Structure formats: structure tokens, C-alpha cells
Amino acid sequence: MRSPRLRYLAAAAAPLIFLAGCSPESSGDGDDAAATSAPGDDAATSAPPNGDLADIAVDTEGDEPALTWDDEPFSDGDLPFVAAGTQTRTLTEGDGDEVAEGDEVEVQYLAVNGTSGDELVSTFPNDESVTLALGNEALFPAFREGLPGTAVGDELLMAIPASEAFGEAGNPQLGVGPTDTVLFYLAVQNTWEPLTEAQGEEVEPEEGLPTVTMGDAGPEIDVEGVEAPEQLVTQPLIQGERPEVVAGQTIRVHYTGVKLSDGEQFDSSWERGEPTEFPIGVGQVIAGWDEGLVGQPVGSRVLLVVPAEEAYGELPEETEGQTAAPAHELAGEDLVFVVDILGAS
Missing domain, CATH: 3.10.50.40 (Chitinase A; domain 3)
Known part of the structure; x- marks a missing residue:
């Protein structure tokens, strides 16, 4: 036993x-x-x-x-x-x-x-x-x-x-x-065979979310008119057909991230030319990723709209006329990501 x-x-x-x-x-x-x-x-x-x-x-x-x-x-x-x-x-x-x-x-x-x-x-x-x-x-x-x-x-x-x-x-x-x-x-x-891009059934996204157009250098994300989220939004754009991601696995992804406030891109593995790997569901990445990607099938393309508290945190509050420096340059920002889940092991 x-x-x-x-x-x-x-x-x-x-x-x-x-x-x-x-x-x-x-x-x-x-x-x-x-x-x-x-x-x-x-x-x-x-x-x-x-x-x-x-x-x-x-x-x-x-x-x-x-x-x-x-x-x-x-x-x-x-x-x-x-x-x-x-x-x-x-x-x-x-x-x-x-x-x-x-x-x-x-x-x-x-x-x-x-x-x-x-x-x-x-x-x-x-x-x-x-x-x-x-x-x-x-x-x-x-x-x-x-x-x-x-x-x-x-x-x-x-x-x-x-x-x-x-x-x-x-x-x-x-x-x-x-x-x-x-x-x-x-x-x-x-x-x-290992995936190089999302592969599965396309999903019609809910209205009011950022729009995503795929180009040669990865996704272009339009945030115009999108309201700040009250909670994490997880919207599959392509539903993968392989096993679901489990907390504790290491996943391989391509991703692009932009700020919801102005649409400015701050990171993209597509532009770097190679996917990235990291443990998921164990607190090694922002909470919005841990929550939004665990349970998604490998092969999926996922749109995440992440409120600041589940990204890099809110801006520090002013205390006695002074404001502490934010812990991260993206603190206080709601973020938008498009993530292709290419593998999980």
C-alpha cells in the first residue's frame, strides 16, 4: 500500500x-x-x-x-x-x-x-x-x-x-x-509532433474584448474601447485538442503582451523568434497566467485580460505625502495577453 x-x-x-x-x-x-x-x-x-x-x-x-x-x-x-x-x-x-x-x-x-x-x-x-x-x-x-x-x-x-x-x-x-x-x-x-503555433477549433470571442489579428510577427492586439476588467477574463480563441495543462507542469508558449490603457506592447516571444518555457500554477508567473492557463488544452490560443491586482499589483498608496516607488514598471496596469500553448510536460 x-x-x-x-x-x-x-x-x-x-x-x-x-x-x-x-x-x-x-x-x-x-x-x-x-x-x-x-x-x-x-x-x-x-x-x-x-x-x-x-x-x-x-x-x-x-x-x-x-x-x-x-x-x-x-x-x-x-x-x-x-x-x-x-x-x-x-x-x-x-x-x-x-x-x-x-x-x-x-x-x-x-x-x-x-x-x-x-x-x-x-x-x-x-x-x-x-x-x-x-x-x-x-x-x-x-x-x-x-x-x-x-x-x-x-x-x-x-x-x-x-x-x-x-x-x-x-x-x-x-x-x-x-x-x-x-x-x-x-x-x-x-x-x-511538437507544435509551433496554436492548432485546434476556432472559437468566436465574447463581445467587448480586445480584438486579435495574427500577423507574420505574431498577434496584433487592438484594445480601443475595451473597458477595464473587474476580474480576470480568459477567452480561448482557438481550442486545442491535446491534454489540458496541469498545475506543476512546465509549459512552452508563444505570447504577446500589451497594456490595456494605451495598447502599447511591452513583450513578445514571437518577436524574439522562439517560444519560452516556465512552470505554471505554482506561483512562478503572474497570478493571471496561473489561473488563466491551467486547465486549457495544449494547442489553444488564449486571450487573457488581466486586472492589475492579478498582474504586477496596484500602484502603492500615498502615505504622509509620499508615494513609494512601484515594485514593477507595469504596476497599476491592466494587461492583455495572447498566448499560444505549444506544449506541457
């Missing part, structure tokens, strides 16, 4: 477990990566490779899939399971589209610590999925190199040694020590 801690971590950790670059550094205060492994892990540091995926299977009879080792629960096997190098085994061959290099691949997965036998993260209990961007250099090489050539419908087992996963730092957040092999069961659900 999975612990409440692991259930709590699942949503936040699901995208991160595939990224070597996201592993935390050891704190050096005694509560380091090695402390996350099972008792007796000193032996694991010198344990010879004994891991063979031919001995591992997946039990799908219960409510959730679980790994077995020689037909017994994985945790009852001859732990630690130590792989000398990345291993991949196809359990079921699908008949869907083939995954190409650089694709974005939607998967469900279960991850298990080969040292302790503990389940780390599973997307199956809540019927969730994760999108892996195979063009992301931070993604484990096992996925960037092993998933191209598979097909939608494939079910795979992977064993990835520490040296090819999180390395000597381990990943304390996930409960992975510096010598732990991680095993994955993956079900490939979909695959597609």
Missing part, C-alpha cells in the same frame, strides 16, 4: 521523475539522498548488478498495476534490484502511430525504487497521464533514445541505473538514493 506521502507527491513529482536536471542537490546535513533508501543500504553501494527485466512482470489484476519479481510482489524479491545499464522490455505491442525522434509522447506510468521496492509515483490511480517532450535534453536518455520506434498502445518495462538517472545526488524528494535503480512500467497512449 502506498503511503500518504507518496500520494501527496504524485501530482507534483509526476513530470519531474523523468528529468535528470531536476534532481535536488544533497543537503550535506545528514538528511541527504542516501537517507531516503531502505535500511541496510550500505550494502547497495557495493551490490553487484543482479537486475534482469526478464524476471519482472506487471500484475494488472488489481485496481492498479503493480510490479512482480519471479511471480511474487516486487518488494518480496531479492532486493536490491541493481541494473548495470538501462534495460527495456516490451510487454505488449500496440498498433497505433509510431513515436518519432523529438515527438511529444503521452504516457501513463508506474515507477518503483529497485533498492527498497517502494512505489515512487503512479499516474494510474487517478487515471492521469504525463507528456514527455523527447526533444528536452534534460529528459533521461533512456526515454529520449528508447521511446522513438515504439508505438501507441505499447506497454514497456524499463530499468534505469542511478548513473543514467539522477546520479550521485539521487532525488530525495522522490525517495531515490544515489545508488538506486529505478524501474518504470509505461503505457504509451499518444504521440504527436
Whole structure:
């Protein structure tokens, strides 16, 4: 049975477990990566490779899939399971589209610590999925190199040694020590080429909103006659057809922003010539973006009209005849954005 801690971590950790670059550094205060492994892990540091995926299977009879080792629960096997190098085994061959290099691949997965036998993260209990961007250099090489050539419908087992996963730092957040092999069961659900612009069904916007005209250098936004918003306005202009953005993901977007007061453009990734990436729904961007983009399908083009309090804040109030300098040059401004959501992982 999975612990409440692991259930709590699942949503936040699901995208991160595939990224070597996201592993935390050891704190050096005694509560380091090695402390996350099972008792007796000193032996694991010198344990010879004994891991063979031919001995591992997946039990799908219960409510959730679980790994077995020689037909017994994985945790009852001859732990630690130590792989000398990345291993991949196809359990079921699908008949869907083939995954190409650089694709974005939607998967469900279960991850298990080969040292302790503990389940780390599973997307199956809540019927969730994760999108892996195979063009992301931070993604484990096992996925960037092993998933191209598979097909939608494939079910795979992977064993990835520490040296090819999180390395000597381990990943304390996930409960992975510096010598732990991680095993994955993956079900490939979909695959597609990365988007360069919004793609989906056009949506007729509500009246009274800024008008948007797409040009070669991105959107032109006309704010003439538009009233200041009392609250955030989120208006899809194109409804995407890919999975919805989930808080905690990193999204890839093109965007342009203008001030509602005079229509002056203050930023545009289109003009810079490349999209930008950032975590969403976790307070790393303005509140209007966190609220307005989470839940939108990838592929969408979204018009956001953001009141100042959900952008860069209101102007400071005058106190005893003095006004403090604003924290941001756009403080006090209602803002308008057009955002193409190109990917989320």
C-alpha cells in the first residue's frame, strides 16, 4: 500500500521523475539522498548488478498495476534490484502511430525504487497521464533514445541505473538514493509532433474584448474601447485538442503582451523568434497566467485580460505625502495577453 506521502507527491513529482536536471542537490546535513533508501543500504553501494527485466512482470489484476519479481510482489524479491545499464522490455505491442525522434509522447506510468521496492509515483490511480517532450535534453536518455520506434498502445518495462538517472545526488524528494535503480512500467497512449503555433477549433470571442489579428510577427492586439476588467477574463480563441495543462507542469508558449490603457506592447516571444518555457500554477508567473492557463488544452490560443491586482499589483498608496516607488514598471496596469500553448510536460 502506498503511503500518504507518496500520494501527496504524485501530482507534483509526476513530470519531474523523468528529468535528470531536476534532481535536488544533497543537503550535506545528514538528511541527504542516501537517507531516503531502505535500511541496510550500505550494502547497495557495493551490490553487484543482479537486475534482469526478464524476471519482472506487471500484475494488472488489481485496481492498479503493480510490479512482480519471479511471480511474487516486487518488494518480496531479492532486493536490491541493481541494473548495470538501462534495460527495456516490451510487454505488449500496440498498433497505433509510431513515436518519432523529438515527438511529444503521452504516457501513463508506474515507477518503483529497485533498492527498497517502494512505489515512487503512479499516474494510474487517478487515471492521469504525463507528456514527455523527447526533444528536452534534460529528459533521461533512456526515454529520449528508447521511446522513438515504439508505438501507441505499447506497454514497456524499463530499468534505469542511478548513473543514467539522477546520479550521485539521487532525488530525495522522490525517495531515490544515489545508488538506486529505478524501474518504470509505461503505457504509451499518444504521440504527436511538437507544435509551433496554436492548432485546434476556432472559437468566436465574447463581445467587448480586445480584438486579435495574427500577423507574420505574431498577434496584433487592438484594445480601443475595451473597458477595464473587474476580474480576470480568459477567452480561448482557438481550442486545442491535446491534454489540458496541469498545475506543476512546465509549459512552452508563444505570447504577446500589451497594456490595456494605451495598447502599447511591452513583450513578445514571437518577436524574439522562439517560444519560452516556465512552470505554471505554482506561483512562478503572474497570478493571471496561473489561473488563466491551467486547465486549457495544449494547442489553444488564449486571450487573457488581466486586472492589475492579478498582474504586477496596484500602484502603492500615498502615505504622509509620499508615494513609494512601484515594485514593477507595469504596476497599476491592466494587461492583455495572447498566448499560444505549444506544449506541457
